[in-house]
Amino acid sequence: MSMCPCAAFLMGPAEEDPSSTGDVCELPQPSRFRLGLLMEHKALPWKHCIHLTLLLVQLSLPEAEASCRILRCNSDFVAATLDLGSSSGGGGGGGAAGEAALSREAMNAGYCSALRSYAMCTKRMARVCRGDLAYHSAVQGIEDLLIQHRCPRVGPTSQPQPLPQGTLSGDACLYERSFLSREGRTPEYLHCSVFGDPHIRTFNHDFQTCAVQGAWPLIDNEYLYVQATSSPSRGGTYSMALTKITVIFKNMRQCIDQQLYQAELDNVPAAFADGSVSSGERQGHHSLTVRTQSPGRHAEIQAAHIGTLLVIRQSGRSLGLSIRSPRDIVEAFGPEQDLQLCVLGCPPSQRLNTLHPPLLDSSPSATISARAHCDALLPARDVYYQACVFDLITGGDLNSSTAAVSAMQDAQKMIPDRETVHLLPISSVEQYRAQPGLALLLLGMLGTLTIS
Template identity: 85%
Template sequence: MEHRAAIGRHTALPWKHCIHLTVLLVQLSLPEVAASCRILRCNSDFVAATLDLGSSSSSSGGGGGGGGAALTREAVNAGYCSALRSYAMCTKRMARACRGDLAYHSAVQGIEDLLIQHRCPRAGPTAQPRPLPQGTLLGDACLYERSFSIREGRTPEYLHCGVFGDPHIRTFNNDFQTCAVQGAWPLVDNEYLYIQATSSPTRGGTHATALTKITIIFKNWRQCVDQQLYQAELDNVPAAFADGSVSSGERRGHHSLTVRTQSPGRHAEIRAAHIGTLLVVRQSGRSLGLSVRSPRGIVEAFGPEQDLQLCVWGCPAAQRLNTLRPPPPDFSSTTSAQAHCAELLPARDVYYQACVFDLITSGDLNSSVAAVNALQDATNMISDAQRVHLQPVASAEQGRARLDLMLLLLLLGMLGTLTGA
């Protein structure tokens, strides 16, 4: 009996390790490509929900007879079925954002095969989702960085998002996109923070748009801060919150929120100590810009209903423009724009591309300042200097193609393993 139990422990659900390996290799290959389609989050949630199932079967299967081992295998299989149903629900929520994404469709097919293979009922309990990282504010609750360092013994991992110009977006995942969006769009929407940007057509151009309004809501959080509102509009970037205050949430001699400026009416720097977040709002030429530096635990504290965040997933695929191919008025204007931006920017990176694009579409030399300021903010907010200058868009697209091919090969290998098992 003991031998049979051991065999059950080693042969039950061999696909678990294949999925773990597939997800790990994909995430390590090109982590910067996770944009509007959050399939990697579904993958990682599934892995997290199944990590302990193998150890539970090992720890409880060796002491009893064959019936005990069979019950253990049944319990483990029920746990995997619950995780698979949750995995399937997650992919259904991603259906619209992941339309046409190879990784998404491969995951959907893989889930379907696994549900059939392990005879999982379509209806039944689902695995509990991972809790949002609200516990990171325990201890010295209103000083996120200090609390995190004491608890983890290290500084938090910070992510950066920048939005500027026509508008261009550098997401928290280091994707770079130019959007044709007009109207109000959420940039960030999580448990602590909501940021909305409004983009409007510029005068004199049929293609050019610009950020004309930025709204930031700091949500009520425990004893640290009551809900606070900040709003900036073109030609009016106040160094104060909407209620006229420059600080909020005083506790133990510290303020959770503070606002200061280096250029009244055109610049504001907001520090949110309770979430370890820095925001810079500025006017560059005839557009507003926003730069955000926030810990990963804060950025990822959102639920499935908060499914539209330009700083997290970028702009919708149908709203993306190619900065390598702006609408050219004539050759001399393009050459002039390239020369002007080359004088202002140190590298032919995405900020240079954005500068040229804005000059050509707007015809306004002052529009180049937006890319210069965005690059300066990125330099100040990103600790690793090697990660400041992003590769051109074409290179990123080639990288995505390589990732799709790698993922396809990995999934085919995984399905081959399942068939052989």
């Protein structure tokens, strides 16, 4: 009989079933895709399910009251269990069997200690959280896990370890100032954006159009988790739209408690999920702030403690996200955090050719009209122009062209080297027809090489 992959979370490391066929659990929509990719491995690491389960609780219940700090208990539990099982591995002869058994025993003991600490934290929150569904879900989950792991009710408790701080140490709640003092230079910033149908510009300046539906992780590092959800739009048959963006700023003890932000189509709030517009006050500064230029359609989040800026906006009937973050922050992730579209782009099987939308050959008049419209809005026939044309052809909504325009404007503000803002699309006959000067230049260079 096959077992739901998250059953490994309930059974623990000692009883994990490697023969699971990976039946899908009934999970809230925002995290089904992430779980689906994790399930490609036959043995799902049990600690991934811990983090996933806590994430699902947080994402599905964003209306938690500000006075109830159950997210803090969740973060402490995750921090206390991050390293459990990190040194375990497969292989080995018969002589290693005893050591493996001892390792599993130690892991389970550490897990039980973390569970008891988790239980104590929820007890301290009992009064202020009595009407909070996330709190009651956590309490019931802890009870079930204590039974599943045969954990004694009385015993040692674990002090949660701080999340890895990387370059952030000491008084570092103002990242740029700290980096400049330490390194004698400003940080190197990277830029990523997702917009339209949806199109991704990665931190590595790759540009792709993704045929995706459901929830996709854009960023997943030690400090930040960003997830985008896409759904079929009301436009053409092939049209998709970003309908939800979720941002989790992970707990960083000296600067912030964990904080959640969520935007949905027609609701881009200028506040975090708990209703606050700032968080992490220290020495007269806030680590997190939210502001807006267009209430309900735009939000700008400044995360000073990690030197990161996020801009969420609605363009037409789709959401978009632009982010600027220091390289040190972007690269602070482990091998298990490998599902990041802003880092690796779309899976090859999910990529579309932006230069050739699905309806390109059958709708020449629509193509001509789309190109004329985008020519009038954008200064160059770059990837933003191609994305604009693609969205108009597949969706048929003139308002969708504003997504590419806004993304390009964000890139101009976030990328210090203006020469790299206008990425050229993949080489094609169409590209050279649109840019005859470039074609002549290449022919001239070829002639020079032939003569020499």
